[in-house]
Amino acid sequence: MLYVLSVLLVTTIFAYTLWLLTRRRSKGNEPPIVPYWIPWLGSGLQYNKSPIEFLRACEKKYGPIFTVLLAGKFFHFVLDPLTHPAIARESQKLNFRVHTIPLVKKIFDINRPDKLVKTSAGLLPRHLQGKGLERLTETVLTKLDDILSDSRYKSPEWTQSGVLKFCFDVLFPASYRTLYGEKQPNKESFDEMQKIIEDFQKFDEFFPSLVRGYPVSKEFQEVRQRFWNRFSTESLMEKRSGVCDLFREMHELYTSRNEPSGRLSRDAVAYLEAAMANTLVAAFWSLYFTLKHPDALSAAKAEIEEIIKSSDKTNNSVCFSREYFSKMPVLDNIIKESLRLGVSPAALREATEDLNIDLVANGKKYKIRKGDKVFAIFQLTHTDPGIYENPMEFKYDRFLSEDTSTEKKFYKNGKLVRFNLQPFGCGLSKCPGRYWAMLEIKQFLFLVLSRLDMELTQPEKQITQLQDRIGFGALQPSSDPSMRFRAKVQVA
Numbered sequence: 001m002l003y004v005l006s007v008l009l010v011t012t013i014f015a016y017t018l019w020l021l022t023r024r025r026s027k028g029n030e031p032p033i034v035p036y037w038i039p040w041l042g043s044g045l046q047y048n049k050s051p052i053e054f055l056r057a058c059e060k061k062y063g064p065i066f067t068v069l070l071a072g073k074f075f076h077f078v079l080d081p082l083t084h085p086a087i088a089r090e091s092q093k094l095n096f097r098v099h100t101i102p103l104v105k106k107i108f109d110i111n112r113p114d115k116l117v118k119t120s121a122g123l124l125p126r127h128l129q130g131k132g133l134e135r136l137t138e139t140v141l142t143k144l145d146d147i148l149s150d151s152r153y154k155s156p157e158w159t160q161s162g163v164l165k166f167c168f169d170v171l172f173p174a175s176y177r178t179l180y181g182e183k184q185p186n187k188e189s190f191d192e193m194q195k196i197i198e199d200f201q202k203f204d205e206f207f208p209s210l211v212r213g214y215p216v217s218k219e220f221q222e223v224r225q226r227f228w229n230r231f232s233t234e235s236l237m238e239k240r241s242g243v244c245d246l247f248r249e250m251h252e253l254y255t256s257r258n259e260p261s262g263r264l265s266r267d268a269v270a271y272l273e274a275a276m277a278n279t280l281v282a283a284f285w286s287l288y289f290t291l292k293h294p295d296a297l298s299a300a301k302a303e304i305e306e307i308i309k310s311s312d313k314t315n316n317s318v319c320f321s322r323e324y325f326s327k328m329p330v331l332d333n334i335i336k337e338s339l340r341l342g343v344s345p346a347a348l349r350e351a352t353e354d355l356n357i358d359l360v361a362n363g364k365k366y367k368i369r370k371g372d373k374v375f376a377i378f379q380l381t382h383t384d385p386g387i388y389e390n391p392m393e394f395k396y397d398r399f400l401s402e403d404t405s406t407e408k409k410f411y412k413n414g415k416l417v418r419f420n421l422q423p424f425g426c427g428l429s430k431c432p433g434r435y436w437a438m439l440e441i442k443q444f445l446f447l448v449l450s451r452l453d454m455e456l457t458q459p460e461k462q463i464t465q466l467q468d469r470i471g472f473g474a475l476q477p478s479s480d481p482s483m484r485f486r487a488k489v490q491v492a
């Protein structure tokens with residue numbers, strides 16, 4: 001026994017020493033590698049404990065570009081915001097699909113054809129932007145109006161809720177019905193919708209671990225299957241009315257291509273996650289920060305009152321066209337500031353061949369090896385004190401420009417930062433639903449603030465952002481802040 005143990009120990013020490021001597025080192029003009037002592041895992045433990053703190057500490061030690069071994073892969077973190085536009089432009093040598101294709105297969109069971117084929121044959125821009133966007137925003141407004149006409153939002157008595165719960169109760173059904181229409185002959189009741197919300201939250205909870213590489217669990221498969229059933233082709237095309245044009249056109253496309261019948265339902269579930277997960281949490285941060293900051297709340301209310309007055313409509317009218325929503329600089333900027341603090345997007349790319357990155361911050365060239373990952377986490381830009389004064393503070397007027405027709409500019413060390421706010425990513429992988437998301441949150445804030453009195457019941461309570469979605473989406477709150485709401489007294 002002792003002999004076996006001794007052989008095992010000597011072999012392990014020998015293998016570890018061999019690994020130490022041969023492990024990858026930074027060569028020539030490659031970015032510096034953060035030292036690592038554990039094979040495969042690399043700096044995974046420190047990174048997972050607190051990604052932002054870890055990266056900031058590395059930046060101090062190694063500069064604005066450095067390499068970290070995480071789960072067997074070398075990631076080049078680029079913290080220089082002035083270099084990010086070049087990363088976005090380099091779509092051939094720095095490909096984003098390489099890592100999304102296996103992820104989309106694992107999570108949604110969708111086979112993306114090839115890393116160079118465009119998503120859904122250009123359907124997304126057509127339906128989520130331009131004329132398609134017009135239809136979506138009109139429908140969301142009607143659905144929001146319908147939901148807020150329910151007796152629970154008409155009572156003059158205070159009702160208690162969590163802010164996140166409130167967002168889910170109001171905005172989730174509005175978006176859901178806009179995308180997937182209404183069940184026939186009777187639309188989903190409040191209780192049925194609560195079950196769908198519960199399932200969605202369960203589904204979404206698995207996301208961080210699935211992205212990190214954990215396998216698909218039985219529980220995840222079950223909840224995914226329930227959504228596949230809800231969104232079967234038969235259900236979407238025959239049993240629901242008002243299903244959005246995106247899914248109708250997708251259905252025609254898949255039928256003409258003889259795609260398997262489950263293809264539409266798989267896409268419908270993927271779009272549920274894409275459309276809801278970030279938007280609901282971003283709407284939460286926008287509403288929470290507005291209620292938390294009296295200056296933001298009164299500026300938002302003043303803007304809303306002004307719009308209502310100028311539109312010559314009553315509070316209860318929903319006849320606000322998209323044009324009205326483009327004239328709301330305060331709400332726009334509240335949302336931008338909330339996205340800055342509450343969302344952690346990134347550009348994650350894989351080098352398809354050896355290439356050089358020219359770092360603007362120090363004028364040096366860095367060599368990147370084929371197969372390595374290049375990672376720009378925009379949250380680091382969003383909270384950079386060199387760009388934003390007191391970056392962790394919410395300031396509703398941070399992005400407000402004197403001249404509302406122009407965007408306010410931000411600088412670092414005297415240089416213009418073009419990618420100062422990138423909640424929707426960048427380049428080819430930039431979110432196609434970004435205009436819709438912004439409008440939807442604005443419509444939501446507009447309607448709830450104009451119809452309800454709302455206040456936090458423990459405004460002093462600290463709510464922070466959970467760290468488990470850093471680099472890939474909206475950051476969930478550490479707890480759901482409590483609030484109360486009641487219907488506003490209508491002035492005759």
Ligand code: HEM
Nearest residue numbers: 119274275278279282343345423424425429431432433437
């Ligand atoms: C505040 C809300 C939202 C945020 C912060 C957000 C953020 C993002 C980000 C950062 C990406 C890029 C991921 C990457 O680079 O890998 C993305 C992709 C995407 N988003 Fe959004 N999004 C939001 C709302 C929406 C909505 C409402 C839709 C509507 C369907 C949508 C649909 C998509 C789709 C389909 C993709 C994948 C595009 C592709 O793979 O080519 N998003 N989103």
